[in-house]
Amino acid sequence: MHEYSIVQAMFDQIERVAGRHGARAVRRVRVRIGEFAGVDPTLFQSAYEVYRIGTLCGDALLQIEHVPAGDDLILDQVELEVQ
C-alpha cells in the first residue's frame, strides 16, 4: 500500500505549486501512471480520495492517464483557482 505514501508526496508537490501561485483551491490534478510504475491506479485513486479531504484539493478532480509499458509516475498538471 505504498500508494498512500506516493499520494502524500504528491500532495506536498501540489501544495508547493499552489503556494507559489497563491492559489486558494485546486480544481483538477492530472497525473500519468505507467504500467510498470508499480502503482495501482485504483489504489492511487482511493488514497487520493482519503487525502484530499480538508486540503486545497477538497473539490479537485483527479485525472489519471495510463501509460502502457511505461514506468512514468508523474504529476503532470494542476488547475489552480486564483483570485
Place this chain on the structure above:
Amino acid sequence: MCGDCGCGDEKVIPVDVHERMLAGNDRDARHNREHFHAQGVIAINLMGSPGAGKTAALEATARALGRDFTLGVLAGDLATDNDAARIRAAGIVAESITTGTACHLDADMVHHGLHHLPWRTLDYLFVENVGNLVCPAVYDLGQDANVVALSVTEGEDKPLKYPTMFRKADLVLLTKVDLLPALEIDVALIEENLARVMLRPAMIKVSSKTGEGIDRWVKWLRGVGKPRGAACATGAGLEG
C-alpha cells in the same frame, strides 16, 4: 469563471508541473549514492517475499565474503530486530530499520539507518528490504544493484505476477535449491518467466544451507560497480 471583466469570479489557471511524484525520494537516493561512491562502498538492495531467504543468503554471504571484504547490513523490518541479530551473529555489522507498518524502505530511512552503522569503512553495504514483492520496487535507495531473492517454494509464476519487481532486478537469487528434490517445481519455467520480464535476465541458483552456488553469487558481487564487461564476465546469465 473569469478574471478579466471585474465580475468577481475567480480565475482558473493550468500550471504544468511535469515532476516525478517521487522526486523527493530520488533526491535522497542521489545523495546516498554520492556518499557511497565517494567512500567506495558498493550498495546492494536485496528484496524478496517474506521468507524468501534474504537473511539466510546474507548469513551465507558473510561466511563466504566476510574474510576478504568488510560487509555491513541495514535490515528493514516491520517490528523486530531479529534479522539484524541473526546477521550480527554471522559476524558482520548489522542494524535494523524498524518501519512500523510501512511496507518498504525509502532513501531517507536508509540515510538515517546509516547513522547507526560504520558505513564508511564498508566494502559492501547490503540493504535487506522489507519482505514484499510490490512496494520496495518503487523506491530508489541509492544502490548500485537490485537483487531479488526468489525461493523455489514460491512457484514458477512469481515473475509474471510481480513484473515490476523483477523488471527492476539486476540479478535474481533462486534460493533454497536444496529443497528441489522434494518439490515439483520447474526451474526451466522460472527462468523462462524471468526472461519475459527482466530487462537483462540473470539468475543464480543458491542454497544458503549447503553453500551451493554461493561462489557464483560472490563472483557476481565482485563484478558489481565494475565496467559492464567485467560484470558480464561473472557469467550470471540464465543458463548456468
